[in-house]
Structure formats: structure tokens, C-alpha cells
Amino acid sequence: MEGDSGVPWALGLLRTFDAKEFAGWEKVGSGGFGQVYKVRHVHWKTWLAIKLSSSRTLHVDDGERMELLEEAKKMEMAKFRYILPVYGICQDPMGLVMEFMETGSLEKLLASEPLPWDLRFRIIHETAVGMNFLHCMSPPLLHLDLKPANILLDAHYHVKISDFGLAKCNGLSQDFGVDGVCGTIAYLPPERFGEESQLFDTKHDVYSFAIVIWSVLTQKKPFEDDRNFLHIMMKVSKGHRPELPPVCRARPHGCTKLLHLMQRCWHGDPRERPTFQEITSETEDLCDKPDEEVKEAAQDAEVKARPAPKSEAPVSTALKRASAPAFDKDYSLSELLSQLDSGISQTLEGPDELSRSSSESKLPSANSDKRLSGVSSVDSAFSSRGSLSLSFEREPSTGDLGTTDVQRKKLVDAVVSGDTNRLMKILQPQDVDLVLEGGASLLHLAVEAGQEECVKWLLLNNANPNLTNGRGSTPLHLAVEKRVRGVVELLLARKISVNATDEDQWTALHFAAQNGDEGSTRLLLERSASINQADFEGRTPMHVACQHGQESVVRILLRRGVDVGLQGKDAWLPLHYAAWQGHLPIVKLLGKQPGVSVNAQTLDGRTPLHLAAQRGHYRVARILIDLHSDVNVRSLLAQTPLHVAAETGHTSTARLLLHRGADREAVTSEGFTALHLAARNGHLATVKLLVEEKADVLALGPRNQTALHLAAAGGHAEVVEELVSADVLNLSDEQGLSALHLAARGRHAKTVETLLKHGAHVNLQSLKFQSSQGPAATLLRRNKT
Numbered sequence: 035m036e037g038d039s040g041v042p043w044a045l046g047l048l049r050t051f052d053a054k055e056f057a058g059w060e061k062v063g064s065g066g067f068g069q070v071y072k073v074r075h076v077h078w079k080t081w082l083a084i085k086l087s088s089s090r091t092l093h094v095d096d097g098e099r100m101e102l103l104e105e106a107k108k109m110e111m112a113k114f115r116y117i118l119p120v121y122g123i124c125q126d127p128m129g130l131v132m133e134f135m136e137t138g139s140l141e142k143l144l145a146s147e148p149l150p151w152d153l154r155f156r157i158i159h160e161t162a163v164g165m166n167f168l169h170c171m172s173p174p175l176l177h178l179d180l181k182p183a184n185i186l187l188d189a190h191y192h193v194k195i196s197d198f199g200l201a202k203c204n205g206l207s208q209d210f211g212v213d214g215v216c217g218t219i220a221y222l223p224p225e226r227f228g229e230e231s232q233l234f235d236t237k238h239d240v241y242s243f244a245i246v247i248w249s250v251l252t253q254k255k256p257f258e259d260d261r262n263f264l265h266i267m268m269k270v271s272k273g274h275r276p277e278l279p280p281v282c283r284a285r286p287h288g289c290t291k292l293l294h295l296m297q298r299c300w301h302g303d304p305r306e307r308p309t310f311q312e313i314t315s316e317t318e319d320l321c322d323k324p325d326e327e328v329k330e331a332a333q334d335a336e337v338k339a340r341p342a343p344k345s346e347a348p349v350s351t352a353l354k355r356a357s358a359p360a361f362d363k364d365y366s367l368s369e370l371l372s373q374l375d376s377g378i379s380q381t382l383e384g385p386d387e388l389s390r391s392s393s394e395s396k397l398p399s400a401n402s403d404k405r406l407s408g409v410s411s412v413d414s415a416f417s418s419r420g421s422l423s424l425s426f427e428r429e430p431s432t433g434d435l436g437t438t439d440v441q442r443k444k445l446v447d448a449v450v451s452g453d454t455n456r457l458m459k460i461l462q463p464q465d466v467d468l469v470l471e472g473g474a475s476l477l478h479l480a481v482e483a484g485q486e487e488c489v490k491w492l493l494l495n496n497a498n499p500n501l502t503n504g505r506g507s508t509p510l511h512l513a514v515e516k517r518v519r520g521v522v523e524l525l526l527a528r529k530i531s532v533n534a535t536d537e538d539q540w541t542a543l544h545f546a547a548q549n550g551d552e553g554s555t556r557l558l559l560e561r562s563a564s565i566n567q568a569d570f571e572g573r574t575p576m577h578v579a580c581q582h583g584q585e586s587v588v589r590i591l592l593r594r595g596v597d598v599g600l601q602g603k604d605a606w607l608p609l610h611y612a613a614w615q616g617h618l619p620i621v622k623l624l625g626k627q628p629g630v631s632v633n634a635q636t637l638d639g640r641t642p643l644h645l646a647a648q649r650g651h652y653r654v655a656r657i658l659i660d661l662h663s664d665v666n667v668r669s670l671l672a673q674t675p676l677h678v679a680a681e682t683g684h685t686s687t688a689r690l691l692l693h694r695g696a697d698r699e700a701v702t703s704e705g706f707t708a709l710h711l712a713a714r715n716g717h718l719a720t721v722k723l724l725v726e727e728k729a730d731v732l733a734l735g736p737r738n739q740t741a742l743h744l745a746a747a748g749g750h751a752e753v754v755e756e757l758v759s760a761d762v763l764n765l766s767d768e769q770g771l772s773a774l775h776l777a778a779r780g781r782h783a784k785t786v787e788t789l790l791k792h793g794a795h796v797n798l799q800s801l802k803f804q805s806s807q808g809p810a811a812t813l814l815r816r817n818k819t
Contacts, residue, residue, distance in 0.1 A: 048110050049122035051131050056084070056124070072134060081136075082121065086129040102130050108198040112175060116164030118186055118196040132196070137189055140246075141182035144253045147527055148520075150490040151286050152321075152454040153191060154250045158292070159317035160193035161185055165243060166310035168195075169236045176234050180242035181221045182249050191494065219263045220256040220276075221245045224302055227267045237304035243313070244299030247292060248276050251285075275300055288320045321455070442468065449476055452485040457492075466497050473504035481509045486520045499530045506536035514554050515545040522554050532561045539569040547575035547591075550584035555591075565596045572602035573611075580608040580624070583617040588624075598627050604637040613642035613658065616651035625661040632663040639669035640678075647675040647691065650684035655691070665696045672703040680708035680724065683717030688724075698729045705736045713741035713757060716750035721757065731757055738768040746773035746789065749782030758792045 056073035063070040068087040075082055087102055102123065109120040109132075119133040140157065143149070149157075161180075168175040177184075177198065184197040223241035245256050256276040257266050278293075295316050301307050445465055448457040467475055477497040480488040489509075493499070499509055510530060513521040526532070533541050543563040546554040559565070566574050576596045579587040588608075592598070598608055609630060612620040621642070625632050633641050643663040646654040655675070659665060666674050676696040679688040688708070692698060699707055709729040712720040721741070725731065731741055742762045745753040754773065764772050774794040777785040790796075 048106055048120065051122055051124045053124060053126055056082070081134040083132045083134040084124055084129040085132065086127055099128055102128060105198045106130055108175060112168055112171065114164060114167045116160050116167070116193045116195055118194040135186040135188060135194060137187040137191060139183050140185040140187060143187060144182055144249060147493070148253065148490055148524065149494070150454045150487040152458055152487065153491065153494070155288060155292070155317070155320040156458070157193055158247055158250055159314070159321050161195065161246060162243065162310055162314045162317045164193060164195045165239055166314050169239070169310050174236055176236065177239050178234060179218070180239050180246060181218050182246060185246070219266050223304065224271045225304060227271050235304070236309065237307045240299050240307045240310065240313070244296045245276065247296040247299070251289065251292065252278060273302055291316065292320060441465065445476060446470065446479065449480045449485060449488050450483050452483070452488060454487040454491055457488055461491070461495060466492065466495050467501060473502070475501045477501070477509045478503050478512060481512045481518065481521055482516070484516065484518055486518065489521050489524055493524060493528060499525050499528045500534065502534070508534045510534070510542045511536055511540070511545060514542040514551065515549070517549055517551055517554070519553055522557060526557055526561050532558060532563045533567055535567070541567050541575070543567070543575045544569060544578050547579035547584060547587050548582050550582070550587055552586050552590060555587050559590070559594055565591055565594055566600060568602065574600055574602070576600070576608045577602050577606070577611055580617065580620050581611040581615055583615060583620065585617070585619050585623070588620055592627070598624060598630055606636050607634050609634065609642050610636060610645055613651065613654055614645040614649060616646070616649060616654050618653050618657065621654050621657055625657065632658055632661045633667055641667050643667070643675045644669060644673070644678050647679040647684060647687050648682055650682065650687055652686045652690060655687050659690070659694050665691050665694050666700065672701070674700050676700065676708045677702055677706070677711055680717070680720050681711040681715060683712065683715060683720050685717070685719040685723055688720055692727050698724060698727055699733065707733050707735065709733065709741045710735045710744055713750070713753050714744040714748055716745070716748055716753055718752050718756065721753050725756065731759065731762060740765060742773045743767055743776055746782070746785050747776040747780055749777065749780055749785050751782070751784040751788050754785050754788050758789065763789070763792060764795050
């Protein structure tokens, strides 16, 4: 068959499509190569991708037509599980028809969110396997434009290498100039910038693969701060390579070997770079390392790295496991290797476990609705979901009718142990939001167990971050409560209900305020967390921060304009909570805020000064008084702060109040003075203070009782000793009972003895107590005689 221009279409098994077979043309990306459209095949009822060499409305010349045909032939020759499937050519407009990859390109995925380390290792390995296949062809097929934008991912996050527009057979030359450099500058080897040889070989792709490793490990773009491509060329030619960030999050020990491999792959001398057959042997070890080798890796990380030998001859697998090659000292990464964190070790499956689970494992899958970049740095997306054929076979599932108990246990064990590699193998789409015991999801479980890598994988597979457990908590509640900053960031990057409340009406911000977690507080506020959301007791995050003494969070909330006058349950303000708990810096801070009244009263009439006096927070009380708090303000029970301090026995606070003008003879609604309350509760030091301050010991309270009556009735002998005097010793209350009568009735022998010692009268009223048993009755009978 011939095209319109008469060029023969020798497409082999590929099909020629007519534009009428496609509907719903949606542009999903564009670049120097042209444009990519997502289309739906009318008859096949599936989504495909069409790569056009230019705008679909423009005429395609013979040169562009031949380029597309050549690319199609290369992709047809390279049929492999890690190579993007191509189905044929669309005639008008002229374009390449391929499998649609909805998950998108690795470039866009790396920029979207942190990836689990096990997934990063797998992507690197599968890319190496795909490139090894191309290089094993006869003659070897060189990609020449390997970069994250041309590495697509299917719905299960498995690799599909794409864009063979620059691919050449081994040894073919390419015209080369400053304006005609093929591929992306940052991924080109240094020999491409020289003038001596323009012959291509497999080592070109090996160098590009090294930069891909760097991009996957760092999730950054190489030389992204340097916009001058000539400058980049000069740096690379002089031996400079992309630098690892000086501060990286903890990485598993497998990164050490991978970094060594990366350095060998970007060696300045192409002859020193390994082949992809050697590379795949090493990357495979990262994906399927036996359990016992995790311990060995941890021990190896503690051993100082030795300089790498000049020779890069293949080493046996056993040898590589025993001692990972060190970085070449000529490279700046050697310094950074020492910074690798040896605190994290991935738990991988051993040989027995692998063989045991081979019939049980299921392909990881994703229901991602994200549209990521497609071919050649475009914002397109390709996915094998809904495509003509899946590139990966799926083993028979025992849980097609629902998640079995066995599968549930495997998932729980994988999450709790942090075995992301295992989780990636067995997680099925129907399991992602599986409800466990207590109403928790797998995501809840991963967050609670602190397994950040498992959280990443579950979120990549569209786990619902808004599901609640039996207590109404979302994963965000748990992450903030447990102060897992990395997980909080992951969750907030999703479409999440940041103001969701649990069974106590607490939001995530309440937990951040309670913990004093400044980082999470800022993150939540940046996502529009409500600063005035109240819990079931009417407490906002500000109330909670004040209650728990989290000054840093209080300051953050104040800068955000929080309403410090917002009342909680029983009209408690943040200042009341701070005073009650004795958080002096917060009391100072709030007391100076505009519109804050230090005399604000709760529902029962207590001011912050009442609360500080009740808890004996002397310094808080002093600050409140300095801020002009009224020392004689009364609660609903007509209690002043002095009454509260005397009743609770906080002598220092009582002294402060007396010296600052508190009325020592003020009477509560029940008729008690401060001295009455101190005596009734047996607070000797406070009683002494009040007596020294000339409090009236003859003052009558309820039932015409003096302070001595109250102390005697309570059996407080030492207080009685302090209060006893001739004037009050034998005074009777409204029932005609003296202090001695009350002490005897309460069988307080020591108090009776004290009163008798001071000459208390044993009259007829007290004789009725002598018939009772006990020391008090004995004392009365003796004194009668």
C-alpha cells in the first residue's frame, strides 16, 4: 500500500488506520516532535494515543512521513514487555498509533510526589532490562534519547520505553553541531560534545541511563539551575556530573550500590562503562534481595568504603554482595556517600518466601486518574488501562470474589512490617481501600505503623485519604497526632479534607496544636485549615495550644489572626486555659493582645486570676495582677481569688493577693471568709498567714461557726492550736456546740486533747459523747473526773 506521496508503507504486521476510526480527539501533549492526542477507537472501544509529527491540520511532507514510518518500524522490531507497543500508522493526519499510557511519563511522576524506594529500584531495573533488550538485538538498536520523559509507566507503574525518533543502529553516524545536538543536553555523554568521532555505540545509552538513575534517586532534573546548555556541555566535558543534594532523607542501603553503579555508568571513558547485561545483573539484586542480605547490607554500610579499582570488569554476584564497589575518588559524589543514612533497611523477601509466594503474588495495580507527561517532555499521558493488550500477565487470583482472609493477612503483614516490595506485588485494585478491623483502611494502618514507603505506594494506587476509621479519624489525623512529618506532607499533597473531624470533633490542626508541631501547623494552615473549628467542648486549636503550653503554635495562630476572644465550653477563653495550666509565657503573650480582658469570667464567674490562685500558679497570678487583673472580683459563688487560694492552701499566692489589696474579710455567698476556708481544710501555713495579716478569728460563718469550730470539726489539731484563744475557746454555734463538742463528735482525739489542754469546758452538752468508744470519749471521761 502507498501513501498519498507515493512512499511505500512497508509496515510489516503494523496496521494502517483511517482518522475516521478515531473519536474524542484530546490533545494531551506537545513538543518539538509534534503533538500527542488521546483518541478513542470507535470499533475497539478503547483509548489509544496518536503521535503527530506536526499540527493535525497541516500538511506532512515526505521527510516527516518517513521519520514516523522509521520510528514505527523500530518499535515494531522491538516488541518487548518494557517497550511501548505501537499498533500502526494513521493516514490523515499522519501519525503513530500507540498504546495509551494514562499513568504518564516518569518525568512527570518524579515531579509529582515522593515515590517509594522499592518502586524507584523497580523502575531503574525495568528500564535497564528494556535497554538491554534493545542492545541485544542484531544489530543493537540504540535509543540515543533515553530520559525520564521517554520512559512511560503503565497502570501498574511498570516501565514502557518510548520515543524511538532518534534511535539508530549501532555505529551509524549523526551529523552534529551546536544547534543540532540530538537528545536532551543533560543526558548526553561527554564524547558527544567532541569533534573527533561521531560514531554511536551502546555506551551512549549507558551514560544516559546513569543520569536517569540520578533523576530517579533525587526526583530532580539534572542541571536544572543551569539554563545555559553550552555551559552544561563544558561542565560535562570537564568531568562534572549532577550533584546529590547535601541533605537527603534516609535512604535504604541499596542506594549505596546503586550510586556506585551510577558513577560507573557515567564514567568519562566509554570503555569503562558497564554493558546493560552487567547493569541488569546488579539492578535485579535490588529488586529481589533475600532477607538475610538486608542484615549484611546494614553491616556493610558501617564499613568504610574503599577506593574503586580502575578496572570495571564484571564481578560475580556473590562478590558484589559481599563488598559493594566504592566511588571513584575523582568524583564529587564520594563525599556524599558518607552521608548515606544507615538507619533504614528495606525488608525484602528471601528465596523461600519468593518461591512460596510465587503462586499467590498478584500484580500491583493502580486506578490513577492523573494525567502525566507523555513523549519527549510533553504533558501527555499513556496508560495500558483500557488498551488493546496488557503487557504483563496476571496470575490467577484466588480473591476475585473478594479479598480472602489469607490475602487480607498478607496485606496487613506487609504494611505493618514496612515490606513495600511485598506490598507492590500483592496489592490489587479492590484491596486499596480495604476495611480492616476497627474500620481502619490499609492507609490508616500504614500511617499508624509509621511506614512512609507503604503510604507512598498506597497513595500512588489512589488510596482514599479521606476514609475514616471507627473513631472517625482520617489518616491525616493519625499522621499529625504521631508527628510523622513526611506522611503529613504526602497526604496534604492529595485532595484531602483538611478540616475533617473525628469522634471528638478534633481536626488535624487540634492534634498539631496539642503536640506543639510547628511544621505540621504551618502545613495545615497553608492548606486552609480552620483556626476557629471547635471540638465537642468548644475548644479551638488555640484553646488546645494554650491548654498544653505550646507557645510556638500560639504565636503562629496569632499571626494568622486567630480570635483570642472565642469562647469554649462554659465560656472558657484561651487565656483561662493558659492560666489554669500555669503556662506563664502564654499568659504574658495573651494578656497583651488587643481586646483581651484579663478579668474575663467563665460561666461560673471565675477569672484567669481565680484559676491561677486555685492551682497555686504564683508567677501567673503575679503577671495577671501586673496586667491589672482585679484581685477582688467575685465568682458566681461570691468567691474572690483569695478565697480560692485559701481554700486550696496556696499560701504564697494568698500572700501575693493580700499584699496587692485583696479583702481578707470578704465573705462568700455561703458566709465563709478566707480564714474559715483555710481552717476548714486544715491548711496550717495559710491560716498562720491570715492570722498574721490580722484576719478576724471571731468572724462567724455559716451556723455561727468560727474558724476554730471548722478546724475542730475537721480534726485539724495543728490549726486548732494556732486558732485557740480565750475569746473563742468555748464559743457555741447556733446549735450550742463548742469546738470541743465538734471534735468529740468527730472522734478526733488529738484535737480534743489540744482543746482540753487549753481549758475547754466539759459541760453537759459534751457528756453525751463519753458513752461512745475511742480515745476522744476516754479523754472526756478522764477530764470529767
